[in-house]
Amino acid sequence: MEDLKVALNDHADLVSELFEKLSAELRSGFRPAVDNFVGFFHAIDWKEPWLICLLLFHLSVLLITIISRKNVNFQLCLSMVAFTGVYLAERMNNFLGKHWKSFASQNYFDPHGLFISVLWSGPLVFMAIIIVVNTLFTLCHLIIKWKKAELRHRARLARDKQE
Known part of the structure; x- marks a missing residue:
């Protein structure tokens, strides 16, 4: 039973970490994606x-x-x-x-x-x-x-x- 609690806690930590990363990316907006696209576009002749x-x-x-x-x-x-x-x-x-x-x-x-x-x-x-x-x-x-x-x-x- 203890192993199950540890596994669930690890899973909850992983999900919260992924959620924090996603929310940080959403807060930064689309600016990095736009910059990457513009860089890709200008790199091509x-x-x-x-x-x-x-x-x-x-x-x-x-x-x-x-x-x-x-x-x-x-x-x-x-x-x-x-x-x-x-x-x-x-x-x-x-x-x-x-x-x-x-x-x-x-x-x-x-x-x-x-x-x-x-x-x-x-x-x-x-x-x-x-x-x-x-x-x-x-x-x-x-x-x-x-x-x-x-x-x-x-x-x-x-x-x-x-x-």
């Missing part, structure tokens, strides 16, 4: 041709996603391509980290994969989220159509029984 092509690629995929919003099968394939791109991001980061001198002015591909996560995986996940939300809206509309048809069918059956 946005005029490099491969970065411009990457951004144009993501813009074109976004446009294709929006234009094809009525075609559910195509959107399913597009989401699979996006998820495959996210899945392969670690391998891409390793490969591009080894060969960065052939296309970039500096090595953006750190071992933790922050750059590839932000500029490759992030937009692809965003596109996949758009596709999922669009699919949910499509499903809601289909359910509404189905229920209306079901109600019409029941009304016809009730009318036929009365006659």
Whole structure:
């Protein structure tokens, strides 16, 4: 029983410590996060041709996603391509980290994969989220159509029984 009390006290201490850290971070506001983002943004040379092509690629995929919003099968394939791109991001980061001198002015591909996560995986996940939300809206509309048809069918059956 004593061991249980000690374990509970240790757990309570750990939770209170985590809560204090979280409240301290919330009190400091978003300033450190904004500073980190601005530093990340300024560290990148946005005029490099491969970065411009990457951004144009993501813009074109976004446009294709929006234009094809009525075609559910195509959107399913597009989401699979996006998820495959996210899945392969670690391998891409390793490969591009080894060969960065052939296309970039500096090595953006750190071992933790922050750059590839932000500029490759992030937009692809965003596109996949758009596709999922669009699919949910499509499903809601289909359910509404189905229920209306079901109600019409029941009304016809009730009318036929009365006659």
